Amino acid sequence: MRKISLLFFAILFFGQTLAQKVNGIDIDALISKMTVEEKAGQMTQIDLGVIAVGDICNLKNPQQLDKVKLKRALSDYKVGSVLNVGCGSGTIAVDNWRSIISGIHAANTSYNNEVPVIYGVDAIHGANYSMGATLFPQEIGQAATWNPSLIQQLNAVTAYETRANGIPWNFSPVLDIGRQPLWSRFFETYGEDVTLASSMAKAAIIGMQGNDVNNATHVAGCMKHFLGYSFPLSGHDRTPAWISDRELREYFVPTFQTAINAGAKTIMINSGEINGTPVHANYDILTTLLRNELGFKGVAVTDWEDIYKLVNVHHVAATKKESVKMAIMAGIDMSMTPNDYEYTDCLIALIKEGSIPMSRIDASVRRILILKAELGLFKNTIYPASQYTNFGSKENSALSYRIAGESITLLKNDNSVLPLSNEGQKILVCGPAAQSLNLLNGAWTHTWQGVDDRFNTKGKLTIYEALKQNMPNNMLEYAKGASLDSLVDISDCINKALTADKIIVCLGEKPSTEIPGNINDLSLTSAQQELVNALLELKKPIILVCCFNRPQIIHSISKNVDAIIYGYLPGDEGGRAIADVINGKINPSGKLPFTYPSAVNAFMHYDHKSSEELDIDFSNNAYRPEFDFGYGLSYSTFAYSNFSVSNDTLLTYDSLMVSVLVKNTSAFQGAETVQLYYHDQVASITPSVKKLLAFKKISLQAGESQRVEFTIRAADLSFINKSLQRVTEPGMFDLLLANFKTSFYVD
Numbered sequence: 001m002r003k004i005s006l007l008f009f010a011i012l013f014f015g016q017t018l019a020q021k022v023n024g025i026d027i028d029a030l031i032s033k034m035t036v037e038e039k040a041g042q043m044t045q046i047d048l049g050v051i052a053v054g055d056i057c058n059l060k061n062p063q064q065l066d067k068v069k070l071k072r073a074l075s076d077y078k079v080g081s082v083l084n085v086g087c088g089s090g091t092i093a094v095d096n097w098r099s100i101i102s103g104i105h106a107a108n109t110s111y112n113n114e115v116p117v118i119y120g121v122d123a124i125h126g127a128n129y130s131m132g133a134t135l136f137p138q139e140i141g142q143a144a145t146w147n148p149s150l151i152q153q154l155n156a157v158t159a160y161e162t163r164a165n166g167i168p169w170n171f172s173p174v175l176d177i178g179r180q181p182l183w184s185r186f187f188e189t190y191g192e193d194v195t196l197a198s199s200m201a202k203a204a205i206i207g208m209q210g211n212d213v214n215n216a217t218h219v220a221g222c223m224k225h226f227l228g229y230s231f232p233l234s235g236h237d238r239t240p241a242w243i244s245d246r247e248l249r250e251y252f253v254p255t256f257q258t259a260i261n262a263g264a265k266t267i268m269i270n271s272g273e274i275n276g277t278p279v280h281a282n283y284d285i286l287t288t289l290l291r292n293e294l295g296f297k298g299v300a301v302t303d304w305e306d307i308y309k310l311v312n313v314h315h316v317a318a319t320k321k322e323s324v325k326m327a328i329m330a331g332i333d334m335s336m337t338p339n340d341y342e343y344t345d346c347l348i349a350l351i352k353e354g355s356i357p358m359s360r361i362d363a364s365v366r367r368i369l370i371l372k373a374e375l376g377l378f379k380n381t382i383y384p385a386s387q388y389t390n391f392g393s394k395e396n397s398a399l400s401y402r403i404a405g406e407s408i409t410l411l412k413n414d415n416s417v418l419p420l421s422n423e424g425q426k427i428l429v430c431g432p433a434a435q436s437l438n439l440l441n442g443a444w445t446h447t448w449q450g451v452d453d454r455f456n457t458k459g460k461l462t463i464y465e466a467l468k469q470n471m472p473n474n475m476l477e478y479a480k481g482a483s484l485d486s487l488v489d490i491s492d493c494i495n496k497a498l499t500a501d502k503i504i505v506c507l508g509e510k511p512s513t514e515i516p517g518n519i520n521d522l523s524l525t526s527a528q529q530e531l532v533n534a535l536l537e538l539k540k541p542i543i544l545v546c547c548f549n550r551p552q553i554i555h556s557i558s559k560n561v562d563a564i565i566y567g568y569l570p571g572d573e574g575g576r577a578i579a580d581v582i583n584g585k586i587n588p589s590g591k592l593p594f595t596y597p598s599a600v601n602a603f604m605h606y607d608h609k610s611s612e613e614l615d616i617d618f619s620n621n622a623y624r625p626e627f628d629f630g631y632g633l634s635y636s637t638f639a640y641s642n643f644s645v646s647n648d649t650l651l652t653y654d655s656l657m658v659s660v661l662v663k664n665t666s667a668f669q670g671a672e673t674v675q676l677y678y679h680d681q682v683a684s685i686t687p688s689v690k691k692l693l694a695f696k697k698i699s700l701q702a703g704e705s706q707r708v709e710f711t712i713r714a715a716d717l718s719f720i721n722k723s724l725q726r727v728t729e730p731g732m733f734d735l736l737l738a739n740f741k742t743s744f745y746v747d
């Protein structure tokens with residue numbers, strides 16, 4: 001009798017796991033009915049260009065579905081996913097998006113395909129391929145806010161505005177750590193620090209996905225680009241990275257692990273290679289690490305054409321068929337093919353001849369169907385337009401303005417030259433970024449590279465326009481002085497400068513990403529350098545505004561100018577936010593999320609090792625960045641006092657309370673990020689001179705004080721040891737907070 005009931009429960013249990021129902025969809029029943037062709041189709045993602053009117057890279061604008069091509073994709077090939085705007089053809093209106101998405105859905109149903117198509121898009125800093133959407137600062141600026149709750153809100157708005165277009169999947173956030181400032185996608189990262197970037201990663205996923213993605217307001221996020229993509233030795237995009245397994249786990253895995261723990265639904269794979277193995281062909285990374293060790297259960301999609309690149313770029317496969325087998329067996333679920341069907345043909349052949357086991361295919365198809373069911377796509381591919389009255393709203397722009405305002409980092413302010421008074425001053429505004437929305441937004445803005453200004457959001461202000469608007473009692477003049485590449489009527493600029501009381505020079509960098517953004521060093525363009533040099537000769541107060549994709553070297557300038565405002569790529573509201581920092585309406589509170597290098601090849605990180613501090617005279621002065629990680633001034637002053645630590649010993653199962661009193665000693669409200677660092681005095685892996693342990697951003701009224709507390713556990717002091725295990729070794733540690741330092745023992 002007992003045996004029978006055990007058997008009964010066992011059947012019930014296994015029966016239930018097999019018949020997995022997600023939002024009412026019986027995933028395994030569906031899979032059991034699917035043909036090989038249908039399964040291969042689910043594992044295929046094509047670009048919109050393949051099914052739109054026109055040639056792949058010369059589409060009709062706005063993009064329109066081509067019925068014949070659509071039939072080939074959905075009826076012949078049973079394609080399960082489509083992406084983007086079609087070969088960089090540019091932003092379109094919400095209505096166009098909605099008719100594309102519903103057109104795909106209608107065609108899919110007309111061919112009796114039971115499984116809906118999932119559409120994915122790069123909504124990198126807002127729904128940037130949708131006209132009138134809210135454009136936020138790029139990720140590097142988001143990190144500079146040190147305010148994860150704002151980043152959660154930003155991602156919720158991006159998700160809402162993406163779903164308003166009928167698109168349920170966003171290829172964001174980038175979780176690659178920004179420790180190679182030459183890299184063309186540095187601005188897409190949350191900076192160099194694992195702790196800061198991980199808290200941003202968590203906020204981004206929670207904001208984008210909410211508690212449930214089966215609704216009109218959330219989308220599935222996609223963690224990018226697993227793993228080690230951001231650290232090419234040459235700095236050039238998609239070139240080799242050399243990273244040991246230990247370093248991979250120490251610096252590159254944590255942001256992904258945090259996002260996986262926060263429930264991230266999908267992941268995109270690094271197009272490059274690590275230690276000689278392309279990541280798309282790396283079983284150890286895609287299966288052993290990602291699935292078995294990190295516990296990721298969602299969909300792994302390739303990056304652009306990356307399976308073919310195993311043949312024609314990486315040369316690890318002789319034929320496309322071989323490359324398909326390699327990538328699928330390594331752990332890929334879906335191929336962003338994206339411009340033809342050769343991958344799909346190869347996959348079908350490989351399954352039919354038994355070279356890829358059906359169990360391997362079913363595992364991927366199951367993940368893809370679960371994602372579609374979780375997003376509610378089987379029932380509701382698109383929600384009514386009437387549900388999106390907040391699309392591109394004033395409220396959303398206000399959030400973008402707030403985030404830009406909190407990101408902008410004041411790096412220098414000699415003699416309190418800033419904020420500028422609003423009375424009777426003559427101010428010259430010049431430089432390539434003074435009158436350009438493109439240079440405030442960077443790549444992934446209306447087009448892939450973001451250099452086309454035809455689609456710019458109407459009504460948004462450049463820095464000069466915003467300054468003119470918010471400083472009506474000053475006399476403002478504009479002279480370009482220089483484009484990014486050449487001087488422009490420099491004599492006009494100098495003449496205007498001669499009579500000006502103050503000069504605001506707005507420097508920039510050409511919007512770019514991926515391979516088109518490759519550079520060989522971080523020098524400021526010579527035209528911009530010459531412009532600043534010419535203005536410096538006049539010995540007038542100069543305020544430098546920098547809107548760069550990555551830190552450009554300003555060493556020879558920074559000593560001589562009076563103020564430096566680092567704007568990152570602040571988005572559509574960046575002009576207003578920068579102008580309001582200049583006039584004092586915004587009290588700056590951004591802090592650098594990276595170490596600002598002082599020379600073209602001096603790449604160091606704040607959490608460097610002691611050996612990196614040894615100078616040629618053997619003193620400890622070699623680490624001399626232009627500005628340190630975590631640095632940023634305010635118009636307020638803050639006093640730290642009463643630093644205390646609850647105990648001088650931390651037991652592994654216990655915690656330690658660290659606290660400090662922070663007072664705003666100025667006459668106006670300001671925000672401060674309290675940063676707690678630690679240093680492991682002796683460890684089996686050379687310890688960093690300091691590492692960020694925790695941070696809190698607080699806002700204080702004039703004269704107000706607040707006690708800030710941190711709870712520290714031994715696990716927070718852990719690192720990856722030689723055996724690739726995360727450990728906290730007993731011994732002495734230092735705690736560093738502002739000018740305070742204390743030591744404690746970990747037992």
Ligand code: BGC
Pocket residue numbers: 083084122171224268303304514
């Ligand atoms: C980029 C990805 C992006 C994809 C789709 C690739 O070239 O590396 O970040 O999501 O294209 O546009």
